[in-house]
Amino acid sequence: MRVMVIGQKWLGTEVLAMLLSQGHEVAAVAAPVGDRLATAAVAAGIPTGDPGASLAAAWVPEGVDLLVAAHAHCFITRRARQRARLGALGYHPSLLPRHRGRDAVRWVIHMREPVTGGTAYWMTDRADAGPIxxxxxxxxRPDDDAASLWRRELGPMGVRLLGQVVAEAADGRVTRVEQEEAVATWEPAFSRRPLSAA
Structure with missing residues (x-):
């Protein structure tokens, strides 16, 4: 498979390493300047750039089969997704359609949920709403916080699920299960109010 990776931080770096170890051709990487993913891509000799807030079609090389988003904080435009034969695959650290939104792991902890999970999904114009x-x-665990849950379970799960789906796609198997909108939830960015001086 000829893929392009869009992402950053630990997840982006681990996904890049996994794709290379599986023998896929990584045509390009989009990552913030100075990020560890950008550094790893440059070290591997992969063309790398920072698209900023939005990945336009011009960033996607010719002949790419799949865009793989791993902790991507830029919007991947419809035209960019359409330039890849199979579209764009992302990872969300929740059991979609539950906990759509950027702070899914924090909301799981805040709501004291005993079970959660991760989802590899096909990206669309709606955030976290594409087919599974x-x-x-x-x-x-009772003593989990967002960081421990991410490090122990949800981060490694993301690498594994993305790897699984890319491997299946390389074999011609593409799964797309529509999300059940009736049970979907959207949580806003999780933030604490600043302490009052009074």
Whole structure:
């Protein structure tokens, strides 16, 4: 498979390493300047750039089969997705359609949910709402916080699920299960109010 990786931080770096170890051709990487993913891509000799807030079609090389988004904080435009034969695959650290939104892991902890999971899904114009490609679940321990749950379960799960779906797509198997909108939830960015001086 000829892929392009869009992302950053630990997840983006691990997904890049996984794709290369599976023998896929990584045609390009989009990552913030100075990020560890950008550094890893440059070290591997992969063309790398920072698209900013939006990945336009011009960023996607010719002949790409799949865009793989791993902790991508830029919007991947419809035309960019259409330049890849199979579209764009992303990972969300929740059991979609539950906990759509940027702070899914924090909301799981805040709501004291005993079980959560991760979802590899096909990206659309609506955030976290595209068809499901693969899912898995995990227990939330009573002493978990968002960071521990991400490090122990949800981060590694994302690498595994994305790898699974890319491998299946390379074999000609593409799963797309529509999300059930009746049970979808959207949580806003999780933030704490600043302490009052009074």
């Amino acid at each position: 490609a693969a899912q898995d679940w995990c227990h939330v």
